[in-house]
Amino acid sequence: MANQMTKAQLVAALAEATGGDKKAAGAMLDALTGIITQTVSEGGAVTLPGVGKIYCRERPERMVRNPSTGEQIKKESDKVVKVTVAKALKDSINA
Template identity: 75%
Template sequence: MSKPMTKTQLVAALAEEMGADKKSAGVALDAITGIITKEVAAGGAVTLPGVGKIYCRERPARMVRNPATGEQMSKEADKVVKMTIAKALKDSVNE
């Protein structure tokens, strides 16, 4: 398995794909990231066509175990960000 693409590499690839400079690509990537963050933090969802859907899910209060001590303790309800991968992406990976 190879290393994940870094933000610098992603900006460079985006700039090349857009036919623009790296600064414009970086601004575009930051804008998209900001929009997704705001929408998901507000409880909404964002669908990236061909990639998947990013959404926030609430988890109920529950009992958890401290792995160091084995002690049972209660954990308050919280939210977690989830992503459902699009079928097109799954299919392209499995070809």
């Protein structure tokens, strides 16, 4: 990864893009993160236009292998967060 944006840099860029201050931009970012977390943890999905869709998927019970011993063990079903990237973002990267 060449450039990785930190939260502080994201807040500063958001404040500059909206013409607001950093405190308000930080509050907006925290609120957005909270809304996404709550919605996805309740089983819903959030679509960010031009970015993608964030949702929760349940994985079924399955057999997995312990890498150190090679022993097969049963792993209980669990939930994972998935992100599907929007076509617009893929196209902008591959253009």
